Amino acid sequence: MAELLIGAIALAAGFGAGYLARGRRPSAASLPAAPPDRYAEKVADFAGAVAPVWSAQIDSSRAQMETAISQLTETFAGIVENLDSVLASSAGALAQGQHGSFDRSRDRLGDVVGSLDEALSANHESLNELHSLLGLNEELRSMSGEVTRIAAQTNLLALNAAIEAQRAGAVGASFGVVAMEVRQLADRSQNTSARMVEKVDRVAEAINSVLAAAEASGEREGNAVAHANGEVQAVLDDLMGALSQMQSSSQELERAAIGIRGEISDSLVSLQFQDRVGQMLEHLRDNIARFPEVAATLDSRALLAELSSKYTMAEEHQAHTSQKASKVSESEITFF
């Protein structure tokens, strides 16, 4: 719509300027016959009527374009800023996820599994102690047997001594009493030894019972720790897999975001046309505003010279001279 309007205005202005530049009066066929001063007055009236409308339309178009492009650039700039912000936070979150949360989780779970391993190891040591205790108990049983045998031999020896004492008669009477006492001691030793063996057996039975329970418990704990270790590793593997997938998706999104950012930036660069076209329209508007003042004199040179003096861009000068649209010049950089 704005382009059509600008085109129509440019055509009209071109027609007017071209007509004035050629300095020809219209033919009798195209205009009603009138005296020259009357004709100039009519041209002035015509210019006075159309120029403000043309100027207003150009100004309106320029203002609309400026507003629209400003809003567009602001929106684009906002998108670019948001993309930058999202890209920065995404990279930070991923780095934090991999090197922060994941590593911390792995270390903490490792500590838990380590504690279980330590407890299991302590249980093994206890079992070894129980085995040692069982061995000592067996030694005790063996020693009790030895005591029983010694007591039996002592008993036999005391019996022989008693027989010899009796054979000796009155002289051996007191020796016979001693022999009798020794036999009684040997009997008591045998009885004590028998009770010891009985106690040793009960202790062995108790130790065996505890050992069996501890071994069964140790096996269960070992299996539980091994299972926990496997589960922890599986969870960590799953977590790492999910994190890698997220990282991969995030990298894809990042690449897409960078691409979009670049395209928007390029589009923004193209929107610089508004600044240039706005200035061109301003120059044209100001020149059209002067049209009524010079219309009566039909002095196109003055009007065009004034227009030319306002030009800032090379393509304005080129278009003015060649009366053809000209290409925008490349940017130049000069250092002073």
Add this chain to the structure above:
Amino acid sequence: MAKTILIVDDSASVRQVVSIALKGAGYEVITANDGKDALSKMSGGQRLHLIISDVNMPNMDGITFVAEAKKLPAYKFTPIIMLTTESQDDKKKQAQAAGAKAWVTKPFQPEQMLSAVSKLVAP
């Protein structure tokens, strides 16, 4: 610490394009709509490492702005790049005489602008 650049241009689209290019390269950016607005923002003694100014602007044109900015002790040595559609050599000479360090014509590519900026101030 990021260097701060003041962009002075009456075109919002140009201000945005220059801002995005400079921010992307790590500079901090302040903007002003014309020379008068820029001088007002500089009155507080804001630290500026570079100024990029348009030439043709309402209220106060770029060349007058450069001359006025150079009168301020805080900005006497602040480099100024003129960014303009202006093709006339006499305007370029006026800008140089007023104290501008470089002259860049629009439309520009961000890389060209950043190249000119980095020659005068590193990010």
